[in-house]
Amino acid sequence: MKKIYILFAGLALLPSVTGCFSLEKEPEVVISTSTVFRTTGEMEKYLNNFYNNAFRGHPSTVNGTGIAFGDVQSDNMVYSSVDTRLNGALSVSNGAELTAYDWIRAVNFLLNNLDHYTGSTEDAAYKQCVGEAYYFRAWYYYGLLKDYGGVTWIDKVMDPDLEQLQLPRDSRTFIADKILADLDMAIENLQTQSSSASMRVHKDVARILKSEVALFEGTWEKYHKLKDDAFYDPEVTDDKIDDYLQQAVDAVAPIIDGAEAGRWRIYSTGNTLDDYRSLFVTYDLSSNPEVLWWKKYDIADNIGHSVTRFQNLGGGQKGITASLVDDYLTIDGKPYSKEERIEAKKVYGTELQPTVRDPRLSQTVCIPGQQLRPNTAGDEEPSNAFIFTYPLLQGDPSGAYHSNATGYALLKHVEIDPADLSTIEGEYKSQAPAIQFRYAEALLNFAEALAELDGPGNAERIKAALKPLRDRVGMPEVDFDREFNSDSDYPMMNVAGGDDKYIQAVRRERRVELACEGKRMYDIFRWAAADVLIKGYTPSGAVFTGSDLEGNEFYGDALRYDQPADNNLFLTEADENGFRYIIPYGNLPNGYQFKVDRDYLLPIRDGMITLTNNLWVQNPGW
Numbered sequence: 001m002k003k004i005y006i007l008f009a010g011l012a013l014l015p016s017v018t019g020c021f022s023l024e025k026e027p028e029v030v031i032s033t034s035t036v037f038r039t040t041g042e043m044e045k046y047l048n049n050f051y052n053n054a055f056r057g058h059p060s061t062v063n064g065t066g067i068a069f070g071d072v073q074s075d076n077m078v079y080s081s082v083d084t085r086l087n088g089a090l091s092v093s094n095g096a097e098l099t100a101y102d103w104i105r106a107v108n109f110l111l112n113n114l115d116h117y118t119g120s121t122e123d124a125a126y127k128q129c130v131g132e133a134y135y136f137r138a139w140y141y142y143g144l145l146k147d148y149g150g151v152t153w154i155d156k157v158m159d160p161d162l163e164q165l166q167l168p169r170d171s172r173t174f175i176a177d178k179i180l181a182d183l184d185m186a187i188e189n190l191q192t193q194s195s196s197a198s199m200r201v202h203k204d205v206a207r208i209l210k211s212e213v214a215l216f217e218g219t220w221e222k223y224h225k226l227k228d229d230a231f232y233d234p235e236v237t238d239d240k241i242d243d244y245l246q247q248a249v250d251a252v253a254p255i256i257d258g259a260e261a262g263r264w265r266i267y268s269t270g271n272t273l274d275d276y277r278s279l280f281v282t283y284d285l286s287s288n289p290e291v292l293w294w295k296k297y298d299i300a301d302n303i304g305h306s307v308t309r310f311q312n313l314g315g316g317q318k319g320i321t322a323s324l325v326d327d328y329l330t331i332d333g334k335p336y337s338k339e340e341r342i343e344a345k346k347v348y349g350t351e352l353q354p355t356v357r358d359p360r361l362s363q364t365v366c367i368p369g370q371q372l373r374p375n376t377a378g379d380e381e382p383s384n385a386f387i388f389t390y391p392l393l394q395g396d397p398s399g400a401y402h403s404n405a406t407g408y409a410l411l412k413h414v415e416i417d418p419a420d421l422s423t424i425e426g427e428y429k430s431q432a433p434a435i436q437f438r439y440a441e442a443l444l445n446f447a448e449a450l451a452e453l454d455g456p457g458n459a460e461r462i463k464a465a466l467k468p469l470r471d472r473v474g475m476p477e478v479d480f481d482r483e484f485n486s487d488s489d490y491p492m493m494n495v496a497g498g499d500d501k502y503i504q505a506v507r508r509e510r511r512v513e514l515a516c517e518g519k520r521m522y523d524i525f526r527w528a529a530a531d532v533l534i535k536g537y538t539p540s541g542a543v544f545t546g547s548d549l550e551g552n553e554f555y556g557d558a559l560r561y562d563q564p565a566d567n568n569l570f571l572t573e574a575d576e577n578g579f580r581y582i583i584p585y586g587n588l589p590n591g592y593q594f595k596v597d598r599d600y601l602l603p604i605r606d607g608m609i610t611l612t613n614n615l616w617v618q619n620p621g622w
Contacts, residue, residue, distance in 0.1 A: 037116045043129040046110055050136045051200075053103060055295050056518065057434050058305035058413070060427070062317055062401045067434055068307045068413040069318065070518020075491075076324040077516060078539040078584050080317040080405045080568065086534055088593040092622055095605035100140040101154070107137040108157050124191060128200075131189030135201050135209070138182040142213055145175050146522055147602045149231065149619060153178050168615040173233040173240065176217040180247060183210040187251075194263050196293055197286040204255055204264065205293045208437045211251040211445040216526050218244030219452065223496050223528035224600075230620035231528075231600050248449035252442040256465060264439040265289045265468065272474035273354055277363035281415050281432045295434040299420060304428040308415040310401050312372045312424055315392050319406025319584065320365050320516075321539045323491070325351065328361040328512055333476040335485040342577055345543040348390060348407070359473040364515050366391075366409040373424055374417050384424065390552060391542070393569050393582065394559045403568065405584035406541025407549070412516050440469060440513055448506045455480075455502025462502065466509050480505050495529040525600050536591040538583060544571055545580035597621045 037043050059066035063079060071077035073086060084090055110133050119126060137155075144151045150172040170178075186206040193202040222241045224232035254260045267290040268275050285291040297304050310316040330336055336357065344351035349368040352361055366372065366388045375385035391404040413432050415423055423429045447465040450458035463478045470477055484501040485493065492498035492507060510523065524533050544550055559569060571580040598621025609616050 035116075037110060037113050038118045040117075040119070040123070040125040040129055043110065043117075043126075047129060047132050047136075050103070050107070050132070054136050054139045055434065055436055057295060058297070058307050058430065058432065060304075060306045062306075062310045065518065066305070067518045068311075068410070068432075068516065069316075071516050071520045072318060074520035074524060075321060075533050075537060075539065076511070076520045077318060077320055077410070078405055080403070080584050082585060082588055083592075085599060086592045086594055087588070088595040088599055090599070090603065092603045092606065092618075095603040095608075097605065098144065098148075098151075098608065100144050104137060104140050104154060105157055107133050107140070108155055111137070111155070112157050127189040128191050131186045131191075131203075131206070132201050134182045134189070135186040135206050138179045138186065138206075138209065138213070141175060141179050141182075142209070142216075145172060145179065145213075146216070146525075148604065149601050150175055150233070152616070166611075166613045166615055168612070169617065171233050171235065173217070173221070173236055176213065176244070179213050180210060183213065183251075192260075192263075195287055195289075196291050199286075199293075199296065201293060204442075205437050207251045207255065208292065208442050208445070211248045211442060211449070214244045214248035214251060215445050215449050216522070218242075218248060218449070220526040220528075222452070223526070226496050227528045227531075229528070229600075230597065242453060245449045245453050248445055249453070252446050255439075256442060256446055257461065264292065264442070266439060266443075266472050267291075268468075268472045272359055272472065274363065275472055276360050277412060279438075280413050280435065283419065283431050283433065285433055285435070290439045291433075291435055292438060293436040295436065297431040297433065299422070299429050299431060302428070305430045305432075305434075306427050307413050307432060308418060308423050308430040309425060309427065311410050311414045312416075313386055313392055313402040314366050314372060314388050314409030315402035315404045316410065317401050317403055317405060318410065319391075319404050319541050319582075320408035320410060321406060322408070322541055322581065323537075323539070324511070324515060325361065325365065325408055327508060328358040329475070329483060329508075330357060331355060331359075331475070333479060333482055335483065335487075335490075338487070342579075345579065346547050348542060348547055348549050352408075358475055358512060360512055360515075362411075363473075364410070364412045366411045370411060370416075372411075372414065372416055374421070384421075390549065390554045393544075393549075394555060405582075406539070407544070407582045408541050410516060435517075443469060444506070444510045444513060448503075448510065451500075451502040451506045452497075455500060459502065462506065466506070469509065469513055478505055478509070483508070491533055494532045495527060497527065498529075528600075530594050530600065531596045534592050535594040535596055538572070538588055538591040540572060540581040540583050542582055543579045544569075544582050545574065546578050595621060 057066050059069050065072065072079045073083055114130065117126060150169045152167045153170050153175055183206050187203055187210065190201060190203040190206055193204070218241050221232050221236045221244070225236060255263055267279050267288055279290065282288065285294045326336060326341060328336065341351065351357065352365055352367045354362040368389050370388045372388050373384055373386035388409065391407045391409055392402055393404055393407065415430060415432055418424065419431070420429065423431065443465045447462045450462050459480065467477045480501040483505050485504065487493065492504055497503045498507065511520065524530055542549065570583045570586040572583055574580050601619040603622040604616060604618050609618060
């Protein structure tokens with residue numbers, strides 16, 4: 001038993017089991033397997049290590065990404081400095097060590113030693129452990145697939161022999177098929193749960209991940225093949241693409257409109273103006289009917305993040321883009337027309353109001369009158385209270401990170417009335433949960449795959465899937481004709497598939513429902529849409545010149561747009577309406593310089609190519 005606990009401790013730090021192993025270096029340690037994994041208790045302790053790694057978390061630095069800030073790498077949100085990947089400024093020297101292989105080896109160590117188990121392989125606890133292992137291996141490979149394309153599939157714990165590391169890259173469809181097969185094994189073995197109370201992966205979590213992987217690969221292959229670029233598998237067929245899309249549907253169909261429907265549902269109390277926002281700041285989601293798996297933060301156990309600290313004055317050196325704000329429908333379910341936008345932008349906040357637009361907008365972006373900090377000193381002396389009225393474009397003396405980059409401030413994920421007041425200013429004191437999978441994602445994956453397969457034929461199923469998302473915020477159900485935005489200057493109209501009313505509707509719904517959850521960049525990449533949505537795109541925000549922001553007494557003499565070096569306020573040139581929009585920086589005259597022949601995938605480190613004796617080839621364009 002002593003060997004087992006040494007093993008568990010080693011995995012937590014990852015040198016003794018995996019730290020000396022990577023496809024970029026020779027493994028140096030061989031572990032005795034003679035006494036491990038005889039009981040499910042031993043397996044569970046081993047698997048617990050992956051729960052500290054195989055999840056998406058919240059950022060703890062002002063320029064971190066994670067869930068809450070991940071959309072800064074997209075057209076939804078922007079940081080006060082230019083993103084190097086979107087701007088085409090990465091180099092091969094930025095290539096990262098593929099540490100996912102360390103974790104993959106650790107999973108393989110368990111899967112390769114299951115024959116040591118002394119109980120019945122039909123026991124639910126044993127099958128749960130097996131299912132978790134397959135789930136985690138799929139998770140790590142999915143991360144590699146998204147960032148690097150085809151990699152090397154390894155399902156054995158290799159001996160410390162350099163020659164065994166000299167393996168070629170497999171095709172991306174081969175890797176995708178292996179991931180999906182692992183997720184099938186996970187689905188087969190994992191237990192069924194009707195809540196997230198156990199905090200462990202379960203059958204429906206694996207179903208949603210399978211749906212996501214299949215949708216990702218199906219649309220990636222479809223749209224990159226349509227562009228005939230260097231990023232799709234040249235052996236892929238249209239039938240194969242349709243198979244991926246059908247798998248995306250079939251994976252979650254049982255819990256949406258199949259025999260198991262009703263186990264999960266969209267969280268709603270009937271409060272259309274707050275239910276969506278509150279989902280992301282509720283500390284305990286164990287009984288929430290929408291959340292399948294989540295990470296709990298608890299500062300009593302010294303587990304926290306810093307999202308609220310950076311965002312509770314509406315700044316964080318970040319901002320929501322006008323591109324995202326403009327994409328929300330009106331309250332009656334129509335595209336926000338150019339004429340309505342022009343008039344509304346003259347008075348700050350008008351376009352954000354839930355009486356005018358989809359109420360998810362005002363629960364994602366701060367509107368004037370929104371309280372962001374509680375009054376901790378009593379009504380007579382509101383020293384810490386903060387009511388958002390206008391964006392802090394000039395920053396705030398209490399901290400440089402409180403400046404706003406676009407004029408549109410993030411509300412989603414911000415704890416406006418935290419249980420512990422140290423959350424307001426304390427590092428690692430935020431406790432808003434990190435939701436890993438929620439039922440909304442199952443609905444969105446399902447609807448998009450149906451639209452890609454046959455929008456007209458699947459119209460009613462698509463509408464039914466998206467209806468709960470609309471119902472939560474009091475929006476009318478989907479009407480593909482009413483919602484279709486055919487304006488030539490609507491960016492999605494110029495993206496492949498975006499002129500299809502069914503695909504356009506589900507893509508917009510996905511953007512709105514999952515805004516600022518770190519999903520947008522990979523959506524753009526799988527649609528092969530960076531040539532339209534990223535390259536040449538200059539992120540902008542609210543109107544300054546031409547609106548009531550300019551000359552507003554709220555700013556006094558502190559804001560000088562004619563001297564941006566003093567306060568970092570940059571504006572576009574005036575458009576035909578005389579509007580000058582806020583932009584986050586002044587050194588992007590031609591927009592992002594994303595290299596569409598290169599930047600869809602990350603570079604492979606030179607050491608990896610050398611180690612594999614050039615069997616690994618560099619990604620296109622690098």
